[in-house]
Amino acid sequence: NNVAVYYGQGYNQPRLKHFCEQTTSDIINIGFINEFPKHVGDFPGSNFANQCDGAFFPGTELLSGCHQIWQDIPSCKAAGKTILLSIGGGSATAQSIPDEATAVWFADFLWYSFGPYNPAISSLGWTEELAGLAFPRPFLTSSVDGFDFDIEYNGGVGYAAMINRLRWHFTKSPEQSYYISGAPQCPIPDAQLGDAIANSYFDFIWVQWYNTGGCSAADWVHGTGKFNFDDWVGVIEKSANPNAKLFIGLPASKDAANAGFYLTPKEVKPLVKTYMEKHPKHFGGVMLWEATAGDNNLIDGSTYTEHIKDILYD
Numbered sequence: 080n081n082v083a084v085y086y087g088q089g090y091n092q093p094r095l096k097h098f099c100e101q102t103t104s105d106i107i108n109i110g111f112i113n114e115f116p117k118h119v120g121d122f123p124g125s126n127f128a129n130q131c132d133g134a135f136f137p138g139t140e141l142l143s144g145c146h147q148i149w150q151d152i153p154s155c156k157a158a159g160k161t162i163l164l165s166i167g168g169g170s171a172t173a174q175s176i177p178d179e180a181t182a183v184w185f186a187d188f189l190w191y192s193f194g195p196y197n198p199a200i201s202s203l204g205w206t207e208e209l210a211g212l213a214f215p216r217p218f219l220t221s222s223v224d225g226f227d228f229d230i231e232y233n234g235g236v237g238y239a240a241m242i243n244r245l246r247w248h249f250t251k252s253p254e255q256s257y258y259i260s261g262a263p264q265c266p267i268p269d270a271q272l273g274d275a276i277a278n279s280y281f282d283f284i285w286v287q288w289y290n291t292g293g294c295s296a297a298d299w300v301h302g303t304g305k306f307n308f309d310d311w312v313g314v315i316e317k318s319a320n321p322n323a324k325l326f327i328g329l330p331a332s333k334d335a336a337n338a339g340f341y342l343t344p345k346e347v348k349p350l351v352k353t354y355m356e357k358h359p360k361h362f363g364g365v366m367l368w369e370a371t372a373g374d375n376n377l378i379d380g381s382t383y384t385e386h387i388k389d390i391l392y393d
């Protein structure tokens with residue numbers, strides 16, 4: 080079982096390698112690509128909070144100075160971490176995929192800009208003169224192991240087309256495994272990712288069981304509502320990848336989510352044990368929002384993230 084954490088939006092967060100030097104997390108979602116292309120040829124935008132140096136590729140909202148992320152990804156991979164780039168995030172509401180052509184363009188952009196570096200297609204020193212001729216490399220020669228979809232607005236058919244295009248790119252790169260993950264809210268069907276989950280192949284689904292009352296992890300602990308892990312197993316079994324792994328998403332500290340959703344490790348343990356044992360085939364582990372909050376949430380001398388790792392391994 081794995082611990083997946085989001086990184087990139089933490090308050091005063093340390094550089095990425097701080098988390099790669101810890102054994103606690105296995106999958107790190109770097110967020111976010113928070114502005115989406117409005118048409119073919121348009122660049123997406125990114126935000127990684129205090130990381131990067133505030134410079135953008137000319138004429139775009141795509142950060143160009145993320146030196147620490149570039150430097151740290153190789154050591155993260157060497158430490159056995161899976162590094163995914165997360166698309167969306169809870170900020171900009173201007174996230175939507177207007178049509179199929181833009182979905183394909185967006186997938187190509189992500190692959191050539193953040194996937195395996197191909198100097199024939201992408202330029203480390205991208206400038207505006209190269210627009211339309213080469214892709215930029217925000218993390219330079221470093222590449223990610225796949226893409227996470229944290230779509231909180233305007234979902235729709237575009238995401239399935241994007242993910243199927245990314246899968247096509249993955250098949251052309253047998254040198255390593257690449258992954259697709261998603262972070263739906265707990266109500267079923269998820270308005271944003273329901274179509275994509277049904278029509279394109281996800282490897283991991285980490286449900287945000289901490290943003291919506293009535294189906295949350297806190298509901299299970301407090302005997303309210305209906306925590307719906309079982310129903311999500313049903314969604315996955317009817318989806319394009321019936322073997323996708325289902326993770327329990329949790330807030331890593333009290334202030335990492337709206338009031339009432341945070342659970343202590345003592346409260347989490349019976350929940351995780353129950354569903355790990357009830358669904359051994361689908362249970363993938365725990366996802367935490369987010370890395371820095373978990374790191375700063377010290378309980379009995381261990382971080383929250385360490386407590387979660389211990390619960391999964393005990």
Ligand SMILES: CNC(=O)NC(=N)Nc1ccccc1
Pocket residue numbers: 085168169229262287290335336337368
């Ligand atoms: C996977 N994405 C998230 O978990 N986003 C998220 N937790 N946004 C947020 C919502 C409410 C308060 C703080 C952060």
